[in-house]
Amino acid sequence: MGGIGKTTLAKLVYKDKRVKEHFDLQAWVCVSDEFDVLRVTKTLILEEVGLSTNADKNLNLLQFTLQDKLMGKKFLLVLDDEWYEDKAKCEVLSNPLKSGVQGSIVIVTTRNEGAASIMRTVPTHQLKKLGEENCWSLFAKHAFHDYNSNECTELEVIGRQNCEKV
Incomplete structure (x- = not known):
């Protein structure tokens, strides 16, 4: 992927x-x-x-x-x-x-x-997609920086919807 x-x-x-x-x-x-x-x-x-x-x-x-x-x-x-x-x-x-x-x-x-x-001389390592919560955590860290995402509930909803699609 x-x-x-x-x-x-x-x-x-x-x-x-x-x-x-x-x-x-x-x-x-x-x-x-x-x-x-x-x-x-x-x-x-x-x-x-x-x-x-x-x-x-x-x-x-x-x-x-x-x-x-x-x-x-x-x-x-x-x-x-x-x-x-x-x-x-x-x-x-x-x-x-x-x-x-x-x-x-x-x-x-x-x-x-x-x-x-x-x-290959050793087994391959396949990277897997992040789980939904890990994806959200990473997204929130970069999107909200030092802010609490709970203060921006509308943006959090949009962000979580995007993480579901990944």
């Missing part, structure tokens, strides 16, 4: 100081739209880990360069909003990632169970 917080949760983990201290390299890649191994490897991953690609269009050379950069390092890679289900392309993308040391992590956010299962 869109808007449930997959990217937000991944960002919280990615930006956490304790997480940053745990890894030698971190990269965030928004995959979305059309999946192209060359584009993801070159434009996103290599640039995210601080390598210049010099407009190279040779996937093998780019993958060797990435493999060399990751060799012996513990890395965190987030592949955000992934949709592809092509196992062969996934294997090509993941080959250079195997040069990282044990403890390296790839987090994949997706709405597509098929896409998640291709990269």
Whole structure:
């Protein structure tokens, strides 16, 4: 389901100081739209880990360069909003990632169970919708700030109706 917080949760983990201290390299890649191994490897991953690609269009050379950069390092890679289900392309993308040391992590956010299962080495974690009361509590906290929602009963009714629809 869109808007449930997959990217937000991944960002919280990615930006956490304790997480940053745990890894030698971190990269965030928004995959979305059309999946192209060359584009993801070159434009996103290599640039995210601080390598210049010099407009190279040779996937093998780019993958060797990435493999060399990751060799012996513990890395965190987030592949955000992934949709592809092509196992062969996934294997090509993941080959250079195997040069990282044990403890390296790839987090994949997706709405597509098929896409998640291709990269999966551990069970997937499905985010669930908030319950109605938790949804209301979160909504009220942001909508009313320091005010008591009971002082605005008309607005509370509207807010609760919106929380029922979520």
